[in-house]
Amino acid sequence: MFVLCTLEDKVRLAPKDLRLDTADAVTAVLEKTYLDRVIPDLGLVVTLYDLLDIGDGYVFQSDGGVHHDTTFRVVAFRPSQEEVLVGEVISQDERTGVHVGLGFFEDIIIPPYGMPEPHSWDPEEKAWSWDLEGEEGASQLYFETGLPVRLQVTGLTYTPPPTPVDQSAAQSRGDPIPGSADCPHAPLVVTAKADGDGLGMVHWYDEGAMEEGS
Incomplete structure (x- = not known):
């Protein structure tokens, strides 16, 4: 019924979040983005399981936020056939x-x-x-x-x-x-x-x- 899936995303941390621990700030962004969201062929994301990797932060011109390439795992509801x-x-x-x-x-x-x-x-x-x-x-x-x-x-x-x-x-x-x-x-x-x-x-x-x- 539940599956563990690995995903990758570019996470932007707003300037107001830069004072926080990076892992905590990234977690908050990912939870807001993915929880209760249905991803085709993946299922309904019910929780963020863990963070596997947070890349070094980088910035873009005229953007005060910091961007991190992030690899993480989520638990998704995706029942199997005949379950x-x-x-x-x-x-x-x-x-x-x-x-x-x-x-x-x-x-x-x-x-x-x-x-x-x-x-x-x-x-x-x-x-x-x-x-x-x-x-x-x-x-x-x-x-x-x-x-x-x-x-x-x-x-x-x-x-x-x-x-x-x-x-x-x-x-x-x-x-x-x-x-x-x-x-x-x-x-x-x-x-x-x-x-x-x-x-x-x-x-x-x-x-x-x-x-x-x-």
Whole structure:
């Protein structure tokens, strides 16, 4: 789920930061730049792990800052294909499926085709269910918002920020404008499934849950 990655960057220290220890000042700049940032093919940076090398400082004409070529390591969230995660159901809807969060990351989606078979959408409960047939008749096990769910990763999608052209085109079509409050931009989306042994709501596998339904 987490990977350790080595990066390089040119770090500029502002004049006001030159009184600080160089390592502390560089760390502060890197944390401000990288933490909670999604880097394509790398993942979501969750913490700065360490500094490997800080080069000698150099200055440019008419720039009061000092620049350092820096090599450092970060810890990034990048789940692997088929990795099993346990998160919390955040919301559900008929079109996109079940939305799951991990506390620090909330763009995990179990689409309808990733639900256990057979499944259905209950418009009254506004929830997806796993529809079971037993000796005593049919029963439904519901995905429940706010409770733990076990899922398996099927894919990662990196999406660049919407351009002004994208936003203008969406507005002209009458669609939600990407990057707005109604359609927030998700730079990384994890797609998953809940169809498989041991997958789905954690409480489904409590003793007696399969027999009783929910």
